[in-house]
Amino acid sequence: MDEIITLDYGSGGKKTSELIDNLIVKNLSNSALSALGDGAVLQGAEKLVFSTDSFVVSPCFFPGGDIGKLSVCGTVNDVAMSGGIPKYLSLSFIIEEGFATGDLEKIILSIKKTAEKAGVSVVTGDTKVVERGRGDGIYINTAGIGFLAHNNLSPKNIREGDKIIISGTAGDHGTAVMLAREKNLVESEILSDCTPLAALSQELYPLGENLRVLRDPTRGGVATTLCEFVEGTELTVELYERDIPVRDDVSAACEILGLDPLYCACEGKLLCVVSPESAAEALSIMRSTEEGRNAAIIGEITASRPGRVLVHGELGTRIAAKLTGALLPRIC
Amino acid sequence: MDEIITLDYGSGGKKTSELIDNLIVKNLSNSALSALGDGAVLQGAEKLVFSTDSFVVSPCFFPGGDIGKLSVCGTVNDVAMSGGIPKYLSLSFIIEEGFATGDLEKIILSIKKTAEKAGVSVVTGDTKVVERGRGDGIYINTAGIGFLAHNNLSPKNIREGDKIIISGTAGDHGTAVMLAREKNLVESEILSDCTPLAALSQELYPLGENLRVLRDPTRGGVATTLCEFVEGTELTVELYERDIPVRDDVSAACEILGLDPLYCACEGKLLCVVSPESAAEALSIMRSTEEGRNAAIIGEITASRPGRVLVHGELGTRIAAKLTGALLPRIC
Numbered sequence: 001m002d003e004i005i006t007l008d009y010g011s012g013g014k015k016t017s018e019l020i021d022n023l024i025v026k027n028l029s030n031s032a033l034s035a036l037g038d039g040a041v042l043q044g045a046e047k048l049v050f051s052t053d054s055f056v057v058s059p060c061f062f063p064g065g066d067i068g069k070l071s072v073c074g075t076v077n078d079v080a081m082s083g084g085i086p087k088y089l090s091l092s093f094i095i096e097e098g099f100a101t102g103d104l105e106k107i108i109l110s111i112k113k114t115a116e117k118a119g120v121s122v123v124t125g126d127t128k129v130v131e132r133g134r135g136d137g138i139y140i141n142t143a144g145i146g147f148l149a150h151n152n153l154s155p156k157n158i159r160e161g162d163k164i165i166i167s168g169t170a171g172d173h174g175t176a177v178m179l180a181r182e183k184n185l186v187e188s189e190i191l192s193d194c195t196p197l198a199a200l201s202q203e204l205y206p207l208g209e210n211l212r213v214l215r216d217p218t219r220g221g222v223a224t225t226l227c228e229f230v231e232g233t234e235l236t237v238e239l240y241e242r243d244i245p246v247r248d249d250v251s252a253a254c255e256i257l258g259l260d261p262l263y264c265a266c267e268g269k270l271l272c273v274v275s276p277e278s279a280a281e282a283l284s285i286m287r288s289t290e291e292g293r294n295a296a297i298i299g300e301i302t303a304s305r306p307g308r309v310l311v312h313g314e315l316g317t318r319i320a321a322k323l324t325g326a327l328l329p330r331i332c
Numbered sequence: 333m334d335e336i337i338t339l340d341y342g343s344g345g346k347k348t349s350e351l352i353d354n355l356i357v358k359n360l361s362n363s364a365l366s367a368l369g370d371g372a373v374l375q376g377a378e379k380l381v382f383s384t385d386s387f388v389v390s391p392c393f394f395p396g397g398d399i400g401k402l403s404v405c406g407t408v409n410d411v412a413m414s415g416g417i418p419k420y421l422s423l424s425f426i427i428e429e430g431f432a433t434g435d436l437e438k439i440i441l442s443i444k445k446t447a448e449k450a451g452v453s454v455v456t457g458d459t460k461v462v463e464r465g466r467g468d469g470i471y472i473n474t475a476g477i478g479f480l481a482h483n484n485l486s487p488k489n490i491r492e493g494d495k496i497i498i499s500g501t502a503g504d505h506g507t508a509v510m511l512a513r514e515k516n517l518v519e520s521e522i523l524s525d526c527t528p529l530a531a532l533s534q535e536l537y538p539l540g541e542n543l544r545v546l547r548d549p550t551r552g553g554v555a556t557t558l559c560e561f562v563e564g565t566e567l568t569v570e571l572y573e574r575d576i577p578v579r580d581d582v583s584a585a586c587e588i589l590g591l592d593p594l595y596c597a598c599e600g601k602l603l604c605v606v607s608p609e610s611a612a613e614a615l616s617i618m619r620s621t622e623e624g625r626n627a628a629i630i631g632e633i634t635a636s637r638p639g640r641v642l643v644h645g646e647l648g649t650r651i652a653a654k655l656t657g658a659l660l661p662r663i664c
Contacts, residue, residue, distance in 0.1 A: 010662075012551025012597075013655025017560075038547060039383030039414035041480060044376045051371030052422035052475055053458045082371035090384035090475045094426070126385045130662060134468040143384055143422045143475030148373060215370065219344025265344075323345030330342075330462060 005099045010129025019127060023105055027112050028091075032123040040123035042088055047148035049084025051075055054141040058330040060107070062180040064172075064191030065267075067140055068107035070332060072114040073194050073267055074218065075144040080201035081214040081270065083153045084146025086118060091125040091142055096135035107138065118196035120144065150205040155229040155273075157212035162301040163279035164237065167200060167270045167286050168193065168294040169245045170222050174264030174331050175253050182257075190249050195268035200291045207285075210278035216270050218332055223262040223320040225271055226309045231322075234306045239299035239320075241313035262311070263323050265331045273301065337431045342461025351459060355437055359444050360423075364455035372455035374420055379480035381416025383407055386473040390662040392439070394512040396505075396523030397599075399472055400442035405526050405599055406550065406664060407476040408450040412533035413546040413602065415485045416478025418450060423457040423474055428467035439470065450528035452476065482537040487561040487605075489544035494633040495611035496569065499532060499602045499618050500525065500626040501577045502554050506596030506663050507585050514589075522581050527600035532623045539617075542610035548602050550664055555594040555652040557603055558641045563654075566638045571631035571652075573645035594643070595655050597663045605633065 001022055008015040025034055032040035053074045060067040072089065079086040091111065095104065115122055172193040179188040197216060204211055217225040222244070226237045246261045254261050268291060274282045279297055286292030304310070309320040333354055340347040357366055364372035385406045392399040404421065411418040423443065427436065447454055504525040511520040529548060536543055549557040554576070558569045578593045586593045600623060606614045611629055618624030636642070641652040 007661045008656075011655055011660070013556055014653075015656070016551075017654070035486070037414050037486065038410035039381045039416060039476070039478070041414060041416075041483070042380045042382055044378050044380040044479075046376050048374045048376040048380075048477070049371045050374055050420055050422060050477060051456050052424050052473070054424040054426050054460050054473055056426060056460045056462050078370035082369050082373060084371065084373075088382055090382060092384050092386040092473050092475075094386050094388060094471055124383050128386050128388045128662075130388050130468060130471075133465060136462065136466040139426055139462075139471070141384070141386055141424050141473035141475075143424075143473075144371070145380070145382060145477065146371070147376075151373070154367070154369065219348075224345055321346075322349070323343055324340075324347070328343070329339045330460075 001101050003101055005095050005097065005101060005104060005129060007097050007129050010127060016127060023108055024125060027108050028122045030121045042123060045147035049079050049082045049146040049148055051078035051082065052141065052143035053078065054139060055332055056139050056330050057177060057332050058136060059180055060137050062192055063176050065194040066107055066110050067138060068110035069114045070194050070267060071140040071142045072111055072118060073196050074332060075142040076118040076120055077197045077216045079144045079146035080198040081216055083148055083150035085149050085202060086120045086144050086146040086198050088123045088145045089115060089120050089142050091122045093127045094135055094139040095129050096137055097129055097132045099137055114196065118198050152209065153213050155213050158229060158235060158273050158301055160235065160301055160303050161276045162212060162273045163276055163297050164299040165272050165274060165282055165295055166298050167292040169247050170266060171246060171250050171254065171261030171264030173267040174328055175250045177331055178257055178328065179253055188253060190253060193266055193268035195291055197268065197270050197291060200289050203285050203289060204272065204282060207274065207278050207282060210275040212273040214270055214272050218265045218267060220323040221263040221265055222271065223309060224323045227322045231307050234303055236302045236305045237299060237309040238302050239311045241311055243296055244298045245294050245296050262320060333433050335433055337427050337429065337433060337436065337461055339429050339461050342459060348459060355440055356457060359440050360454040362453045374455060377479035381411045381414045381478040381480055383410035383414060384473065384475035385410065386471060387664055388471050388662050389509060389664050390468060391512055392469050394509050394524055396508055397526040398439055398442050399470060400439035401446045402526050402599060402664060403472040403474045404443055404446035404450060405528050407474040408452055409529045409548045411476045411478035412530040413548055415480055415482035417481045417534060418452045418476050418478040418530050420455045420477045421447060421452050421474050423454045425459045426467055426471040427461050428469055429461055429464045431469055446528065450530050484541065485545050487545050490561060490567060490605050490633055492567065492633055492635050493608045494544060494605045495608055495629050496631040497604050497606060497614055497627055498630050499624040501579050502598060503578060503582050503586065503593030503596030505599040506660055507582045509663055510589055510660065511585055520585060522585060525598055525600035527623055529600065529602050529623060532621050535617050535621060536604065536614060539606065539610050539614060542607040544605040546602055546604050550597045550599060552655040553595040553597055554603065555641060556655045559654045563639050566635055568634045568637045569631060569641040570634050571643045573643055575628055576630045577626050577628050594652060
């Protein structure tokens with residue numbers, strides 16, 4: 001392999017084969033991927049969950065992760081939030097000419113490690129190379145297939161009286177990436193929370209219909225996700241700011257950057273709405289896991305202001321709207 | 333919607349919802365997509381085929397198609413070549429800030445039309461926006477799920493004596509796109525052959541084990557695909573150049589551009605290798621379809637030069653190697 005990726009590696013010819021054999025198949029090997037057909041033939045299931053995300057995070061290496069780890073977590077988590085046990089991933093690269101081959105290998109090794117942790121296999125893929133100035137290092141798309149394990153997770157199930165739980169601290173990923181961009185200004189030890197949530201979700205599925213909906217608050221953060229739950233309905237989300245776990249350093253950094261942690265992306269946290277009678281059990285299930293050890297009940301569903309998210313804070317109550325504008329471009 | 337796509341449309345907030353509702357869901361509507369969860373819940377099957385491709389074709393509108401049509405055909409065809417009946421697509425955009433909203437709508441309508449023709453539903457998706465100068469208009473990823481209908485298509489099945497059939501003329505897509513880039517130099521009526529091959533493939537599956545392998549010769553073209561069939565084996569591909577259908581204008585354009593049609597991408601043709609006793613039947617099946625009306629037997633499998641592709645032409649016999657170098661960057 002050359003030290004940098006040239007356009008040749010995207011030609012579909014010899015160099016493309018070299019990249020696939022030496023970096024991708026070597027590291028992500030499994031029988032479906034190694035067959036190297038146009039597509040992978042896989043064991044199926046009666047009901048499937050299917051999700052995709054493209055990742056354009058900048059910078060592509062950041063504290064606590066990189067675009068490879070993120071591209072596995074993001075899609076695995078979307079499958080898990082939809083009630084699926086993630087099984088297979090597709091992996092597609094759009095690489096800018098001149099990208100360091102060593103960095104590509106680091107990213108692929110990170111994908112390998114994260115996929116193993118999440119229990120998924122990368123079974124099919126694609127690589128394209130674009131000219132210098134037509135990309136930004138590397139963009140990654142993953143699509144994920146899962147087998148359905150909870151067949152009714154939807155904001156439509158939410159009822160008055162339900163409780164809202166978050167599995168841990170809000171805003172870590174968004175803050176870590178923003179600080180990485182400002183690294184000449186600020187020294188920080190804030191890490192992205194980027195992690196697979198498939199195991200945690202599977203612990204929650206047995207709650208059955210008491211588990212109304214699961215969602216990972218990525219772009220747009222906790223506030224935007226909760227707005228989506230109730231917009232256009234008769235229901236209200238009421239949040240208690242003091243109950244929302246936010247790391248002190250995240251809170252301080254957000255203040256400096258002019259951000260609100262409630263709008264900063266998480267990549268390793270889930271929000272769930274559960275029936276009032278299941279709230280304690282859900283919380284205890286979450287706290288017994290590594291990913292959910294800081295879980296907290298942060299609010300409840302009422303009918304006080306239909307379609308709105310209210311945040312009760314130290315200085316009174318405010319309405320949280322959906323994120324407007326590009327507060328945090330290229331955060332994932 | 334604004335007239336151009338701004339970074340706001342990728343923020344995950346209000347503008348993202350507007351884009352999804354007004355352009356994507358409105359046009360591609362189906363129950364799974366309209367649920368707008370993190371992932372789609374789908375009817376499954378015992379055996380699945382899964383494939384993905386990212387599309388970076390330049391220009392994104394070209395004679396005979398556009399990046400939207402291509403991004404459906406490319407993935408649908410990969411699923412079909414792997415023995416699957418394509419059912420579901422994911423759709424993910426990476427849009428450069430400043431891209432015209434009207435062009436995005438044209439592309440989405442083209443996706444809609446092509447998906448209908450191919451019998452697939454777009455069930456889940458994602459949209460990212462990158463800053464000006466960090467992309468090139470629009471890049472699209474699709475991943476496709478199909479239900480397995482032929483369970484043993486592989487170059488490993490190829491035997492001495494087998495026949496090689498192509499479903500129509502070679503090199504149309506690659507030539508059309510290259511000419512589109514040189515539009516100030518050349519007037520041309522060559523159209524990309526970009527089309528779904530799922531229906532044609534399904535006609536061939538009943539040939540069972542007599543159908544050894546299917547492949548659509550995209551990047552790298554017919555020559556590179558056939559090289560992949562026999563490399564590292566004891567077998568030889570012997571092609572008869574006079575039997576390979578190539579449009580006269582494609583042949584002339586390739587001469588001007590210094591290209592070989594055998595290395596130019598097709599996006600609506602398939603190569604198949606069939607047992608000698610099934611060759612006539614396969615040819616007649618293909619010729620009875622719209623997509624395969626110009627099908628031709630172009631060569632056979634021997635053992636004369638293990639691992640090699642030989643092309644018998646007017647001026648003698650040459651060895652065709654896999655494409656080296658970036659002959660045709662960003663052709664798909």
